[in-house]
Amino acid sequence: MAVVSESTFVGRRHEVAAARKALARARLLTLTGTGGVGKSRLALKVAATLRGGFRDGVEVVQLSSLAAGELLAPTVAAALGLRDGDSDPMALLEDHLAGRRMLLVLDNCEHLLDACARFAARVLREAPRLRLLVTSRQRLGVYGEHVLPVPSLPVPDPGLPPHVIARHDAVRLFADRAADASPGFRLTRENAADVAMLARRLDGLPLAIELAAARLRTVPLDRLARELDERLQAVTSPATLPPRQRTLRATMEWSYRLCSAGEQRLWARLSMFPAGAGLETAEAVCAGGEVDGCEVLDLAAGLVDKSILIGEQAEGCVRYRMLDTIRAYGCERLAGDEERDLRERYIGHHRDLVARNRIHETVPDQLERYRLLRRELPNLRAAIETCLGGPGPPAVGLEMAASLWSFWLLSGSATEGRYWLERGLERVTAPGRGRATALWVYSMLALRQGDPAAAAPRLEECGALVRREGFADVLPYAVRTSGVAAFSAGEPGRGLALLEESLALHRAAGDLDGVAFNLYYVAAYGASQSPGRAAECGEEMLALCEEHGAPVTRSYAQLVLGIVLWNLGDLQRAEELVGEAAEFTRDIDDKWCLTQCVEVLAWAAGAHGDHGRAARLLGAAHALWQSVDASPFRLSYHAPWHERCVARARRALGVQAYQAAFREGARLGLDPRPLAGSGRPGAHHASGRV
Known part of the structure; x- marks a missing residue:
């Protein structure tokens, strides 16, 4: 959570005390007041002073850049470290928060008032030990809400001593x-x-x-x-x-009015960026007319001096952002041709940014691309919203939403991806390549969320459209998604055949990225159906990733090959591969891969006779499975080994000791690092790193 230092926070002693007192007796406290009065800063200060009083922590969720109430629940889930694996992220949140004693801060709720009110009422009902601290220009109107108006700072009479x-x-x-x-x-x-x-x-x-x-x-x-x-x-x-x-x-x-003409224009133009912008972006989008590209740096420095912009160091470069009240004023200063031209540059810049940073490409900078897209997400949302709900071109908004498919998966934002795709498909009805791509992406996200009913009609339309219009480049993705759908429908033979067909199409097209991902699916789903073939695919995928230096895809190759080798009896290499993948995916917060890794490492601990450690890892895996709204029983390559590991640990420890160790691991849940312990004596394996 964000922490306010004493050097950045002045006064408010009485308000801090009043807020602490209110939260001691009320479960929902809303800080209200006009823009610029300091509600957000006060909330952060209160949260910092209360951090030690909540066993399960304090989390601050900033909502000012969120344009749609439908994205509230998935945004909160992501802030809590939950992978959005369900079509109902509220249910995921309720399960996660149900037994936790924590403080959740929702900052800047006024533009999402109805959605925030519904959210607050529901989570407070389902999570009886949760406290909510909200900032808004007006109250939520929820039963039990305590409102604390935030006044201006007290001012003295100039005639006083x-x-x-x-x-x-x-x-x-x-x-x-x-x-x-x-x-x-x-x-x-x-x-x-x-x-x-x-x-x-x-x-x-x-x-x-x-x-x-x-x-x-x-x-x-x-x-x-x-x-x-x-x-x-x-x-x-x-x-x-x-x-x-x-x-x-x-x-x-x-x-x-105290700014120069150039500073005024840059203030107005940078207000387009909810998440702020780096210097190169500011030069690319905001230059033109009264703002020369070579002057942007000096103009930005002038605005920093005037406290209009906040300059922050981010990964070796300066990033400029504004407080929301200042940004809103800047937006008012955009009009006419200037606004239209800026909007076109803004959309074009972010369209190109998405195109250049596809995470599924088998390249060395996959991780840097992922981090960049996470940082730019509020700006990307603004660009897509301008296309799908404003004056921008809808086809470009749909294209951006579909091109982000690997980001939606890795970041656990399937619900948000489906939200934008649904809106785009409603606006873009022409049977073109963009619609065909969006249809398979939507279907894949729906299948990932366990929603085959929503995927089926979109996938059927995609297949018909691709074959009728001859979109050969989209066909392999449509076939692959159909293969996953067949497994979901309980048809493993048909599913594996479709995955092999898709792999062949990718090879014929020379599509390296498509080949890599299809190797993963064939290896994963074929682990129990055809383990020899699955091992070939897993080894090929790992070799491809190492040859091209693709770290994110490599972790999935290590996971899937580890599972296949486990089925084939090569326990040592399986454990080494999965342990290394767990270490990497934990550090980048990829819980889908990490969950499966921890599950496999539990099997390894059991195989070494360390059943106490196996039980703790099973508990941690259980919490992780819940956080991604999944279960080892839904995956054919996990279920039998999971059941065997549980049965052996119960027999070895006894029911009570097993349950105690399991609960210990579950409490660690989303951060299983403290479970590091000894494994098989004398062997180098990575399970001890988790």
């Missing part, structure tokens, strides 16, 4: 931010009255105070006070706004 003025939180905040903006600044007897007047004119709004303090980089305090006073008197905000919102808006307009 300087030492009294200095005690007020609004003055302390200004002095703290002013010292950052102008090193050497401090509150003195001579300037205390001016600072008090500034704080009073800004109604004690933290964001407005911070924006004003940033001006001290270039403007002396006495002149700053005059400028601000003149600007607040000159700006006429809508009379329908409450006084504090009028003050904040006036402060925004004042800050905007």
Whole structure:
């Protein structure tokens, strides 16, 4: 969770105490207040102070970049480390939260008010030990909700003695931010009255105070006070706004007018990015007209100096983002041809970004691509939404959603993938290649979620469309998905034949990436049907991944080959392969692969006679299976070995000792690293690393 340091948080002692007290007696606390009043920062501070009081932890979920209420549950599930394996992620969340004592913070709920209210009511009903802390501009209206309005910071009368003025939180905040903006600044007897007047004119709004303090980089305090006073008197905000919102808006307009023309345009254009943007992206998308590409860096630096942008180091480069209130104001400044041109560049940039970063390609930078897409997800959502629900081209939105299929799987976001694909398929009805691709991707995601009824009609349409229109490049994927569907329908012979057919089509087309993934499916589903053939496919897949240096695909090759070798009796190599895959997938948070790895390592511990460790690993695997909404009994290559391992451990330990060890492992659940222990003496195997 995010932690607020003392250097970034000023005042609010009474509000923190009130929130802690409220959460001690109420299970839902909503912090309300106008934009810029500091609700989010207060929530983070409260969460940080309460972290030690919740056995199962504190988790903060930021919702400001989420455009659709349908994505609320999968977003929360992802934040909790749950792989979205079910078409109903709420059920997955309920199972996970049911017995946990934790604090869940939902930040910025006002634009998803109805969805957040339904979510809160349901999880509080199903998880009796859960506490919810919510920030919103208005209450949720849920039974049992406790509302704590967040006021502006207290401001002093400028006529008070300087030492009294200095005690007020609004003055302390200004002095703290002013010292950052102008090193050497401090509150003195001579300037205390001016600072008090500034704080009073800004109604004690933290964001407005911070924006004003940033001006001290270039403007002396006495002149700053005059400028601000003149600007607040000159700006006429809508009379329908409450006084504090009028003050904040006036402060925004004042800050905007103090920017150069280039800075104003960059402020407006960067407001398109919910997740912020790196310098190269800002130059590619935001340059043009009044903003020259070579000036973007200097303009961004100017906006950082004025506290409009926040510059953060991310993986060796600077990334620029805005607070939501500032971003919303910037969006208002886009209109006409500028907005249209920027929108086209924004969509084009993110379309190209997705095309360049397909995770399923057998390349060395798979992991870097995955991390990039995770970081850019809010921006990708905005681009897809603009295409499917706004003025952008729907076909491009559908193309992006379908091209992200491997990301939806690896990140555990099948529900979100299906959401965008459903919307896109409703908008794009022409029988083209884009629709055919989206149909098989939707079917695959539905099958992954155990929803064959939803997959069947889409898959049937895909097959007919591909054959009628002659989309030879889409055909192997449609056949492969049909093979998986056949296994789901209890037809393993037909399913394996279809997977082999798909593999042959990929080979004939010279599609290396398709070959690699089909080898995985043939090996996995053929492990018990045709173990010799499965071993050939597993070895070939591993060799391909090592030849091309593809680390993500390699972990799946190690897993599937390990399972096949286990069936063939090569326990030592199976354990080594699966242990290494477990180590890698745990570090990148790929729970689907990790779950199966921990399951296999439990079998290995049992085979070495360490039944206590086997029981603990089975418990950890049980929690992981639940988190991905799956079961070893649904997979033909897991079920018999799982049952055998459980039976042996029960006999060796006795029922009570087995259950105690199982519960110990289940408590560790999503982080099984503490289960490291000895395995077979003298052997090098990776199970001890888990």
